[in-house]
Structure formats: structure tokens, C-alpha cells
Amino acid sequence: xxxxxxxxxxxxxxxxxxxxxxxxxxxxxxxxxxxxxxxxxxxxxxxxxxxxxxxxxxxxxxxxxxxxxxxxxxxxxxxxxxxxxxxxxxxxxxxxxxxxxxxxxxxxxxxxxxxxxxxxxxxxxxx
Numbered sequence: 001x002x003x004x005x006x007x008x009x010x011x012x013x014x015x016x017x018x019x020x021x022x023x024x025x026x027x028x029x030x031x032x033x034x035x036x037x038x039x040x041x042x043x044x045x046x047x048x049x050x051x052x053x054x055x056x057x058x059x060x061x062x063x064x065x066x067x068x069x070x071x072x073x074x075x076x077x078x079x080x081x082x083x084x085x086x087x088x089x090x091x092x093x094x095x096x097x098x099x100x101x102x103x104x105x106x107x108x109x110x111x112x113x114x115x116x117x118x119x120x121x122x123x124x125x126x127x
Contacts, residue, residue: 007022007023007024008022008023008025009021009022009023010022010023010033010035014031014033014043015043015047015049015109015110015111015125016033016041016043016049016051016110016111016112016113017033017110017111017112017113018033018034018035018039018041018112018113019035019112019113019114019115020035020036020037020115021033021034021035021039021113022034022035028045029044029045030042030043030044030045031043035115037054037115038052038053038054039051039052039053039054039113040052041104041113046107047107047108047125048105048106048107049091049104049105049106049107049109049111050103050104050105051103051104051105052101052102052103052104053093053101053102053103053104053113053117053119054100054101054117055100055101055116055117056093056095056100056101056104056117056119057116057117057118058117058118058119059081059093059118059119059120059121060118060119060120060121061083061120061121061123062120062121062122062123063122063123065086066085066086066087066123066124067083067084067085067086067123068084068085068086069082069083069084070082070083070084077096077097077098078094078095078096078097078102079094079095079096079097080092080093080094081093081094083121085109085121085123085124086123086124087108087123087124088107088108088124089106089107089108089109089123089124089125090106090107090108090109091104091105091106091109091111091121092104092105092106093105093119101117104119108124108125109121109122109123109124109125110122110123110124110125
């Protein structure tokens with residue numbers, strides 16, 4: 001059950017930083033970050049990330065030299081990407097051809113999200 005007595009602002013030390021986000025700590029060591037624009041991400045104590053985004057207008061990688069693989073799959077009106085980073089971090093995301101966001105998941109990566117649908121991936125998190 002979430003410990004909803006302890007909400008705090010999302011901050012840049014979080015695995016996922018969301019502009020105007022509110023972080024809720026959970027008893028199992030995980031936390032959720034949401035914002036008023038409909039971004040909602042759950043972060044597990046094992047480094048897992050699972051979230052919903054209403055839009056992905058742009059996604060950039062802070063240091064492209066850290067990307068070791070990039071897979072793209074197109075199915076009907078969706079596009080899925082999986083990025084693998086030096087050090088073992090992985091980020092997957094899916095969006096419609098029009099840019100409507102659907103989901104984002106990952107493991108051991110640091111991600112920033114802005115209110116206007118811009119996502120910045122910084123690569124594998126430090127252990």
C-alpha cells in the first residue's frame with residue numbers, strides 16, 4: 001500500500017525526473033512520479049521504470065556514444081524503440097505515428113520528461 005502521507009516534488013536525483021512531478025514513496029521501496037499533464041511513471045527498487053505518457057514530441061539521448069543498440073519496430077500505426085546503453089541500461093518506448101505517447105519502460109537508466117512531451121535519456125544510472 002502506498003505511503004501517501006509523504007508526497008514530495010520530483011527531483012533530479014530520482015531515476016525519472018518529471019517537470020512539475022509529485023513523487024509518492026511506497027512501502028516496498030518503489031515510488032511513483034506523476035504530473036498534472038498526465039505523465040505517470042512507477043520506479044522500482046530494482047531500477048525498473050514503467051510509465052504512461054500522453055505525448056512524446058521528441059526523445060533525445062544526452063550522450064549518443066553511450067548507445068550500443070537501437071531497435072525499431074513498426075506495427076500498424078505504432079512505432080516501438082528499444083535503446084541499449086553502455087553499462088547495461090535499457091529504455092523502450094512506444095508511440096503512434098502522430099506522436100501520441102503510449103508507454104515507456106526501462107531498467108537502470110536516468111530519464112527526464114518535460115510537460116510538453118520532450119524526453120531526455122541520460123543512459124545507464126550509476127550503481
